[in-house]
Amino acid sequence: MDDLLREFLTETTESLAALDLELVKLEQNPNDPGILGNIFRLVHTIKGTCGFLGLPRLETLAHAAENVLGKVRDGELVVTPEAVSLVLASLDSLKAILSALEQTEAEPAGDDADLKASLNAFAEGKALPAAAPVETKAASKVEIAAAAPITAAGPVHSAPEPEPALIEAAVERLALAAEEPAVEAAAPVTSAEKPAPKDLQEAKESAVAAQSIRVNVSLLENLMTMVSELVLTRNQLLQILRSQKDSEFAAPLQRLNHITSELQEGVMKTRMQPIGNAWGKLPRLVRDLSLELNKKIDLQMHGAETELDRQVLEMIKDPLTHLVRNCADHGLEAPVERKKAGKAEVGRIALDAFHEGGHIVIQISDDGRGLPVDKIKAKALANGLASEADLATMSDQQIQQFIFKAGFSTAAQVTSVSGRGVGMDVVRTNIEKIGGTVELKSAAGKGTSFVIKIPLTLAIVSALIVECAGERFAIPQISVLELVRAQAGSETTIEWINNSPVLRLRNELLPLVSLRNLLKLGERKTDALTEAFIVVTQVGTNTFGIMVDRVFDTEEIVVKPVSPILRDVSMFSGNTILGDGSVIMILDPNGIAAATGEAASSEDTHAEAASAQAGASHERVALLVFRAGSEAPKAVPLALIARLEEVDSKTIELSDGKPVIQYRGRLMPLVGMDMSHEIKRDRRQPILVFADSQRSMGLLVDEIVDIVEDRLNIELTTGRAGYVGTAVVAGKSTDIVDTGYYLTQAFSDWFGAKGAAFGEDEQKGKRLLLVDDSPFFRNLLAPLLSAAGYAVTTAESADQALGLCEAGHDFDVIVSDIEMPGMSGFEFAEAVRKSSRWQDTPLVALSSHATPRDFDRGRKAGFTDYVAKLDRDALLQTLIQTTAHGSNAA
Amino acid sequence: MTEGKIQPKSASTVAGSLDAKDFVTMTVADQLFGIPVLTVQDVLGPQRITRIPIAPPEVAGALNLRGRIVTAIDVRRCLDLPARPENNRGMNVVVDHLGELYSLIVDSVGEVLSLPGDTLERNPSTLDPRWRVVSGGIYRLQGKLLVVLDVTRLLDFRRAEAA
Incomplete structure (x- = not known):
C-alpha cells in the first residue's frame, strides 16, 4: 500500500x-x-x-x-x-x-x-x-x-x-x-x-x-539523546578495553558494541524519512497547475531517497511546495512564449536532493524566464524598499534578493496559484528557522534556481580525528578521500609555490591548506616543516589536502550544533564529545574550502566566479622560473606544465639525432632551450614535461629556480623565436617562454604553424574573452594573446562566459572553442547573438575542425569568423580584422 | 550593616520590587560580581577546556558538562581585564541563556547573597563603556560594590565591540 x-x-x-x-x-x-x-x-x-x-x-x-x-x-x-x-x-x-x-x-x-x-x-x-x-x-x-x-x-x-x-x-x-x-x-x-x-x-x-502508533516527537528526541550518550559511553569503554589485553570484558563489550550500534541505527531510523515523502504531493500539484495555467510542465525529481530528520521534513514541506508552485506560475512561460524564445514547449521543474558535508541540499530549478530584474526594481521602488540610488549600485543578484522581502510579488496579475505577495519571505523565514539557508540564482531567459541548504543538526556520523598544534579536530569521514603521509626525502613531499604548499599526488598537483595557518594555531616548529599528514578532502568537485600533524582513528560522533555565538565561525560544522569525554570541534570542509578560496562548489555563484575571472590579465598567475642557456631567468605558466622531472642524464638517448627519453612506457622527445643545449652527462637533468591529451614532450632546462605567483604583464615583446616576451616576475625581468614554439619543435604537427605577429599596437587594450574548456589551450593562448596586446579574460565554459555577460562585462572580441562539454560553441554563439549586451560583439570560433561545412555552420550560429585552433598567425590576423570591423560597426 | 539602606533619592535607584533577589557572587580581578541565582545552573571547579580556534577572543573554549557541550566565556576578556594569573585556573559558573549553556570563567565564586531589589543603583555615568554594557546595576555592600552581570549582554559580543 x-x-x-x-x-x-x-x-x-x-x-x-x-x-x-x-x-x-x-x-x-x-x-x-x-x-x-x-x-x-x-x-x-x-x-x-x-x-x-x-x-x-x-x-x-x-x-x-x-x-x-x-x-x-x-x-x-x-x-x-x-x-x-x-x-x-x-x-x-x-x-x-x-x-x-x-x-x-x-x-x-x-x-x-x-x-x-x-x-x-x-x-x-x-x-x-x-x-x-x-x-x-x-x-x-x-x-x-x-x-x-x-x-x-x-x-x-x-x-x-x-x-x-x-x-x-x-x-x-x-x-x-x-x-x-x-x-x-x-x-x-x-x-x-x-x-x-x-x-x-x-x-x-x-x-x-x-x-503503527503515534509517538510524540519529543519522546523520540529524548531517546535519541540518550542513545547518543550511550554511544559515547560505549566508545569510552572500548577505548579502555583497547588498553587492556585479555580482558574478560572483551566479549560482553563487543556484544554491547553491536547492540548499541543497532539501537542507534534503529532510533535514527525512527526519525529519518526520505525526502520523497515531502515530494509525494508535488506531481499531482504540478499536474493540476499545468492544467490550470495552460502550461506544459515536466517535473523531474532526483534524490527522493535522501533521508532527513522528520521534523526538518515537516518544516520544509510547505516552503518546497511554495517554491514549486512559484516555478510553475511565475517561472515557466506559456508554451507559445517558450517556443518564441526557442525553448522546448514543455517547461522543466527539477527537484534535486543530496547530502553534502553534513548538510542536505535541495535544489529547485526551472528553465523559465528567470526573475525580471526591471520589474523587481520598479516594485522595490514602489514599496519603498530601496531608493533609486540604492538600486543603481546594486547588482542584478542583489536586486533579485528583494523577492524574499515581505509583501513582494512581481506577478502582474494575482492568479489563484500564487502572486498574492505572501510567500517568499515566509519560505525564507521557515528555512532559516531550522538553521538552513536559501540561495537564489536566476538568469534572464534561462531560469531560476533555489538552493536550500539544511544542516543535519541531529546525526551520528563517522569522523576522522586529527591533531594539529596539540588540538584535536574531527573531519567528517564522508568528505575524506584518502590520507597521505608526506615526508622529506620520500616519494611524497610537500613543495611550495611561493607560500602555497602543494603535493604531487599521482598525476595531479594537489593544493594544500595548512590547518595550523587556517585556524591561526601559531607557528609550527621548523623541524616539523617537512613532515605532515595530509587529509585529502573533496568538496563538491574540488579536491584539496588539509595538512595536519597527526591522524588518530575514526570515531562515531554525535554532531551537536555549535553554540549560537560561534555561528559566524564558518570553519566548524559542529562539535561533539569524544569517547574520552573531551569536547572536540568538527571541521567543516565546505568552510575550509571557502576560506582557502576554493569555490565551495563548482558553479557556486556565477557572479563570484565571473568577477574573479574578470580582468584576468591582472590576476596572479603561478609561474615556474627556471634557468636554461643563460643566466637570465625564464618563466612559463605553471599550469602549462604537466610534471617536473629530474632524470639521470644517462637515460637520455638519441633518436634521429634528437634526444629522447623513455618516459612512462613511451618515448618522449626532449627539446633544449637553445639548439646548442648540451646534455651534461654527469648530472641529473631537470625536465619540464608538457603534455596534451596524448602526447608529451620534455623541455631540457639547466635549473629549476622557483615557483612564484605574480601578475603576468608582458611588458616587452620580443622577436626572438621561442619567447613570448619579457615580464617582471618576482622583481626580476624574466623571459616568458613561448611553450608553443617548443611544442612544435618536438612535434611539428602540435600546432598548425609557428611564429606569430606580435605587437600590434592598435590592438593594445582591446578586451578579449577567451572561452575554452581545455586549461591547456587557455593557458597557452592567454599569454600569447596578451602578448599581442589584448586584455585577456578567460572562461572555461560557455556558461561561465554567459555569466560574465550577465555580470555586465563587455568585450571587444570573443574567441570561443567549439567542442566544449555542456553548451557547445555553436549554442554559445546563438546565445550571445540573442543577448542584448553582446549581440554586436565579434565572435571568433576556434576549432580543430576547419572544414568549409563547419565554417558555414559557425557563420549560421553567429560567429564572425572561424579559425583553425592551432593556427596562431591566422588567429591573430583574424582578430585584428574582426576587431577593426567591430569598432567600425560600433 | 548598611547595604540594605534605601536611598532617599529615587532618581538614582532603578525601579524594582521590594522583594529581595538572590545573587551568586563571584570575583573577577578583585571586583565583586553577582548573577541572579536562578540563572545559574552549576558551579564547577577548573575544567578541561577545548580551545576553539578563530572564535571571538572572549570564547575560552568548550567543555563537557555531563554530556552537554558548554561554551566557556572568559569574563576577564569580556571586561578588557588582563588574563588570569597562571596559578589561578578559575571557576566555572554555568548559566543558561536561550536554552544554550555557557560557562563564565571567573577567578573565584563566593557565597549567595540576598539583596533587596530596590537598593539596586544605576551604573555611574563614568563607568567604562565596556563595563556599562554588561552591568545591570550596582549594589553597595559593606566595604565593596557588587556589579550585577547582565548575562545576555555579556554574551552579545557584537554589541560589546560596538560599544
Whole structure:
C-alpha cells in the first residue's frame, strides 16, 4: 500500500474515532463551542485530506457533513439529536468506505446521494421528514455493504453480534428501514448489511491502526539523546578495553558494541524519512497547475531517497511546495512564449536532493524566464524598499534578493496559484528557522534556481580525528578521500609555490591548506616543516589536502550544533564529545574550502566566479622560473606544465639525432632551450614535461629556480623565436617562454604553424574573452594573446562566459572553442547573438575542425569568423580584422 | 550593616520590587560580581577546556558538562581585564541563556547573597563603556560594590565591540 494512503488511513481512522466521542459529548452539551469547534476542525481535516488524495466520494460526504456542522457552529442551526445522528451516520459511512479503501486501495463505487441530500437539506434548515434520515441511511448502508465485497460475501450472515454503542442508533434505523418500501430494491443485500459495519471496523482496526502508533516527537528526541550518550559511553569503554589485553570484558563489550550500534541505527531510523515523502504531493500539484495555467510542465525529481530528520521534513514541506508552485506560475512561460524564445514547449521543474558535508541540499530549478530584474526594481521602488540610488549600485543578484522581502510579488496579475505577495519571505523565514539557508540564482531567459541548504543538526556520523598544534579536530569521514603521509626525502613531499604548499599526488598537483595557518594555531616548529599528514578532502568537485600533524582513528560522533555565538565561525560544522569525554570541534570542509578560496562548489555563484575571472590579465598567475642557456631567468605558466622531472642524464638517448627519453612506457622527445643545449652527462637533468591529451614532450632546462605567483604583464615583446616576451616576475625581468614554439619543435604537427605577429599596437587594450574548456589551450593562448596586446579574460565554459555577460562585462572580441562539454560553441554563439549586451560583439570560433561545412555552420550560429585552433598567425590576423570591423560597426 | 539602606533619592535607584533577589557572587580581578541565582545552573571547579580556534577572543573554549557541550566565556576578556594569573585556573559558573549553556570563567565564586531589589543603583555615568554594557546595576555592600552581570549582554559580543 502506498505510504501516503496508509498514513491517511491511520490518521483518518483516529480522527473518526475521536469524532464519535466528540459528537456524543456534543449531544450532551449542545452549546459548548469548544466541542463543536473541535468536531468541525476534525471533519474539515478529513475533507481536506480526502480531497488532496483524490477520494471524491469521501470528500463530498465529509463536505456535506461539514456543511451541517458549519451551520451549527455559526448558530444557524441548533444541535438536535437528529442532527447528531445524521452526522454520526455519515461518519459511519465514511468508516465503511475507509475499510473498503483499505482492502482494495480504491474507493468503493457509489455516491451517497441520499445521505448527502438529507445532510444538505438539513443544512438548509429544512425540517426532515421523520422517515427521511432513516431511509437515506439505509440506502447508504446498503451501498457500503455491496461495496465491501469481502465482508458482504462471507460467513457474516450467521452470527450478527451486538453493535458498538456508537453506531447502534444507525443500525436500529436500518432495521426500521428494512420495512420501508424505498429500500426494497436493495433488499437482497440487506441481510449482510447489519454485521457489515462491525466486521469492517474490526478489519480496519487490526490491519492499519494496529501496525503503527503515534509517538510524540519529543519522546523520540529524548531517546535519541540518550542513545547518543550511550554511544559515547560505549566508545569510552572500548577505548579502555583497547588498553587492556585479555580482558574478560572483551566479549560482553563487543556484544554491547553491536547492540548499541543497532539501537542507534534503529532510533535514527525512527526519525529519518526520505525526502520523497515531502515530494509525494508535488506531481499531482504540478499536474493540476499545468492544467490550470495552460502550461506544459515536466517535473523531474532526483534524490527522493535522501533521508532527513522528520521534523526538518515537516518544516520544509510547505516552503518546497511554495517554491514549486512559484516555478510553475511565475517561472515557466506559456508554451507559445517558450517556443518564441526557442525553448522546448514543455517547461522543466527539477527537484534535486543530496547530502553534502553534513548538510542536505535541495535544489529547485526551472528553465523559465528567470526573475525580471526591471520589474523587481520598479516594485522595490514602489514599496519603498530601496531608493533609486540604492538600486543603481546594486547588482542584478542583489536586486533579485528583494523577492524574499515581505509583501513582494512581481506577478502582474494575482492568479489563484500564487502572486498574492505572501510567500517568499515566509519560505525564507521557515528555512532559516531550522538553521538552513536559501540561495537564489536566476538568469534572464534561462531560469531560476533555489538552493536550500539544511544542516543535519541531529546525526551520528563517522569522523576522522586529527591533531594539529596539540588540538584535536574531527573531519567528517564522508568528505575524506584518502590520507597521505608526506615526508622529506620520500616519494611524497610537500613543495611550495611561493607560500602555497602543494603535493604531487599521482598525476595531479594537489593544493594544500595548512590547518595550523587556517585556524591561526601559531607557528609550527621548523623541524616539523617537512613532515605532515595530509587529509585529502573533496568538496563538491574540488579536491584539496588539509595538512595536519597527526591522524588518530575514526570515531562515531554525535554532531551537536555549535553554540549560537560561534555561528559566524564558518570553519566548524559542529562539535561533539569524544569517547574520552573531551569536547572536540568538527571541521567543516565546505568552510575550509571557502576560506582557502576554493569555490565551495563548482558553479557556486556565477557572479563570484565571473568577477574573479574578470580582468584576468591582472590576476596572479603561478609561474615556474627556471634557468636554461643563460643566466637570465625564464618563466612559463605553471599550469602549462604537466610534471617536473629530474632524470639521470644517462637515460637520455638519441633518436634521429634528437634526444629522447623513455618516459612512462613511451618515448618522449626532449627539446633544449637553445639548439646548442648540451646534455651534461654527469648530472641529473631537470625536465619540464608538457603534455596534451596524448602526447608529451620534455623541455631540457639547466635549473629549476622557483615557483612564484605574480601578475603576468608582458611588458616587452620580443622577436626572438621561442619567447613570448619579457615580464617582471618576482622583481626580476624574466623571459616568458613561448611553450608553443617548443611544442612544435618536438612535434611539428602540435600546432598548425609557428611564429606569430606580435605587437600590434592598435590592438593594445582591446578586451578579449577567451572561452575554452581545455586549461591547456587557455593557458597557452592567454599569454600569447596578451602578448599581442589584448586584455585577456578567460572562461572555461560557455556558461561561465554567459555569466560574465550577465555580470555586465563587455568585450571587444570573443574567441570561443567549439567542442566544449555542456553548451557547445555553436549554442554559445546563438546565445550571445540573442543577448542584448553582446549581440554586436565579434565572435571568433576556434576549432580543430576547419572544414568549409563547419565554417558555414559557425557563420549560421553567429560567429564572425572561424579559425583553425592551432593556427596562431591566422588567429591573430583574424582578430585584428574582426576587431577593426567591430569598432567600425560600433 | 548598611547595604540594605534605601536611598532617599529615587532618581538614582532603578525601579524594582521590594522583594529581595538572590545573587551568586563571584570575583573577577578583585571586583565583586553577582548573577541572579536562578540563572545559574552549576558551579564547577577548573575544567578541561577545548580551545576553539578563530572564535571571538572572549570564547575560552568548550567543555563537557555531563554530556552537554558548554561554551566557556572568559569574563576577564569580556571586561578588557588582563588574563588570569597562571596559578589561578578559575571557576566555572554555568548559566543558561536561550536554552544554550555557557560557562563564565571567573577567578573565584563566593557565597549567595540576598539583596533587596530596590537598593539596586544605576551604573555611574563614568563607568567604562565596556563595563556599562554588561552591568545591570550596582549594589553597595559593606566595604565593596557588587556589579550585577547582565548575562545576555555579556554574551552579545557584537554589541560589546560596538560599544
